[in-house]
Amino acid sequence: MTAKEQQTGKLVEMSWDPITRIIGNLGIYTKIDFANRRVAECHSTSSLFRGYSMFMKGKDPRDAGFITSRICGICGDNHTTCSVYAQNMAYGLKPPPMAEWIVNLGEAAEYMFDHTIFQDNLVFVDFSEAMVKQTNPSVLARAENTEAPGAAVHGKRTIADIMRSFNPFEGDFYKEALQVSRVTREMFCLMEGRHVHPSTVYPGGVGTMPEPNLVTDYLTRLLGILDFVKKSVAMNDDIFDFFYEALPGYEEVGRRRVLLGCWGAWQDPSVCDYRYDTMTDWGRAMYVTPGIVVDGELITTDLVDINLGMRILLGSSFYQDWVNEDPFVTHDPLGNPVDMRHPWNQTTFPDPQKRDFGDKYSWVMSPRWYDRRTGDHLALDTGGGPFARLYTTALAGIVDTPYVRSTGRSVEISLPKSEKLPEMTLEWRIPQWSNALERDRARVYFVAYSAAMAVFFLERAMEGIRSGDTKVFTDFEVPDEAIGCGFHEAVRGVLSHHMVIKDGKIANYHPYPPTPWNGSPRDSFGTPGPYEDAVQDMPIFEENGPDDFKGVDIMRAVRSFDPCLPCGVHMYLGNGRNITQQHSPMLGGQHG
Numbered sequence: 001m002t003a004k005e006q007q008t009g010k011l012v013e014m015s016w017d018p019i020t021r022i023i024g025n026l027g028i029y030t031k032i033d034f035a036n037r038r039v040a041e042c043h044s045t046s047s048l049f050r051g052y053s054m055f056m057k058g059k060d061p062r063d064a065g066f067i068t069s070r071i072c073g074i075c076g077d078n079h080t081t082c083s084v085y086a087q088n089m090a091y092g093l094k095p096p097p098m099a100e101w102i103v104n105l106g107e108a109a110e111y112m113f114d115h116t117i118f119q120d121n122l123v124f125v126d127f128s129e130a131m132v133k134q135t136n137p138s139v140l141a142r143a144e145n146t147e148a149p150g151a152a153v154h155g156k157r158t159i160a161d162i163m164r165s166f167n168p169f170e171g172d173f174y175k176e177a178l179q180v181s182r183v184t185r186e187m188f189c190l191m192e193g194r195h196v197h198p199s200t201v202y203p204g205g206v207g208t209m210p211e212p213n214l215v216t217d218y219l220t221r222l223l224g225i226l227d228f229v230k231k232s233v234a235m236n237d238d239i240f241d242f243f244y245e246a247l248p249g250y251e252e253v254g255r256r257r258v259l260l261g262c263w264g265a266w267q268d269p270s271v272c273d274y275r276y277d278t279m280t281d282w283g284r285a286m287y288v289t290p291g292i293v294v295d296g297e298l299i300t301t302d303l304v305d306i307n308l309g310m311r312i313l314l315g316s317s318f319y320q321d322w323v324n325e326d327p328f329v330t331h332d333p334l335g336n337p338v339d340m341r342h343p344w345n346q347t348t349f350p351d352p353q354k355r356d357f358g359d360k361y362s363w364v365m366s367p368r369w370y371d372r373r374t375g376d377h378l379a380l381d382t383g384g385g386p387f388a389r390l391y392t393t394a395l396a397g398i399v400d401t402p403y404v405r406s407t408g409r410s411v412e413i414s415l416p417k418s419e420k421l422p423e424m425t426l427e428w429r430i431p432q433w434s435n436a437l438e439r440d441r442a443r444v445y446f447v448a449y450s451a452a453m454a455v456f457f458l459e460r461a462m463e464g465i466r467s468g469d470t471k472v473f474t475d476f477e478v479p480d481e482a483i484g485c486g487f488h489e490a491v492r493g494v495l496s497h498h499m500v501i502k503d504g505k506i507a508n509y510h511p512y513p514p515t516p517w518n519g520s521p522r523d524s525f526g527t528p529g530p531y532e533d534a535v536q537d538m539p540i541f542e543e544n545g546p547d548d549f550k551g552v553d554i555m556r557a558v559r560s561f562d563p564c565l566p567c568g569v570h571m572y573l574g575n576g577r578n579i580t581q582q583h584s585p586m587l588g589g590q591h592g
Helices: 061-071 077-091 097-121 123-127 129-135 138-145 159-165 172-192 214-248 276-284 304-306 386-394 438-465 512-517 530-535 552-561
Strands: 001-008 011-018 028-033 039-045 259-262 291-294 296-299 310-313 368-372 375-379 404-406 410-415 424-427 482-490 492-504 504-511
Touching: 011 039, 028 276, 028 530, 028 552, 039 530, 061 077, 061 482, 061 492, 061 504, 077 097, 077 172, 077 482, 077 492, 077 504, 097 123, 097 172, 097 214, 123 129, 123 552, 129 138, 138 159, 138 214, 159 172, 159 214, 172 214, 172 424, 214 410, 214 424, 214 438, 259 386, 276 304, 291 386, 296 386, 304 310, 304 482, 310 504, 368 404, 368 512, 386 404, 386 410, 386 424, 386 438, 424 438, 438 552, 492 512, 512 530, 530 552
Parallel strands: none
Antiparallel strands: 001 011, 011 028, 028 039, 259 291, 291 296, 310 368, 368 375, 404 410, 410 424, 482 492, 492 504
């Protein structure tokens, strides 16, 4: 953090760049009104350039999954999977059912791995005893004398005991989470070959051999972490409910209008054939329901509508416009017109320049969703991923399995008996607010959701093995001309890949992960991106003044979105330029 010791009236400029305990270079620049304990202004920046859309051109389409997995060292498998979905559409492929169950199991393990390590080893440092002692000592004192309602499940007597268990490198739950992240990564590797760049996921299927020991090796690991998952949910509920009680008004931290997007996850092979003209049906058959929520209303669950509504705006980002270029795709396979600002038609023209918060200040573009009902370009967010996934699935009322069921107002999650804890049914209910605490709360519920669905996928895979239906690959040829789109949920939210093939090569390719949606700057209409919107005008509850201000409330708001910037980052410096990098050590790590 750097504080500009310059006061303009009552406003103090403060910035955090780069923010620690996330992946990639994210800067948050604010002006804070300490007299009124509010953030007056916020700008979100990414200082590095995204280049994948440029160097994908001319490549063999079959390489797309392997190349795009390198976009991210955290959720590269989500990119591989989404790329394969887009290629399946372009090549006219329907993989065998067993291949889909294997990919679903791999992706379920990835959600469990990533959400656990982020929540318990990164996010919860902000809620740990060590941090709260520095920022809100009165809250810690209250926590020492507050009984934990979920003690019978997680074994922590007071809220302060929970906070101590989150202390970095020392807390018992912090250390247990590291072990669980190792086990879940092993589960992933069983299905997708290696983490985080899969070696066995291809268009048309997988290279993983479906043998009984594959299922049992995965299952034994899954059963071994279920106690942890159950304890996690109870601890999360206790800590977040306590913050609402201890700090009245804390619901405003990171709060923004309910504008959520989810592109769906986990295909149902009995419905999904990857054809664009049936995408509405197989999209709704996903085990996480795609959808867009506006002010608490689910306005669509149709992937065709979702696709056609995508717009990439420039606004405050360092690019030249492409609207005068020839379009790659004028109409979708159903005959619907495709906008020039749609990813199928985007051309990337980087235009580096000096950062100016009154003009252009970020390498992240501004994805928006065009609402035909109102003509608005909506700055959707993902709620960090789980919040939007649970919200859309709950409202849609479609998902109905023995382990996860949508009720129309909530999601019920049933976990089997584990080593120490009995069978347990958890219920995530649609909350009153879209804010920092509810984004964080949703994350651990989605770990439980993923664990429950993993049991379901294992049962389907075992049925196939017992019946001899073990085919995992379908042969294919790359067409000379085709278009494809893939929709998936990366760990932290919406992920789409759009591809155009001409003369058997990639003519245009655009992956849009969640961070451009969440971390976008002000767009062409002046609408702030979700990070900016969630922080700007929010109250601050930290007890420190400007001289020793940690910005913990701001960090909780931003980290609740699970920022991950590698999907927007590649940098060219030129010759002869020296850059000095200064680290400001923060709690939980020795380096920025």
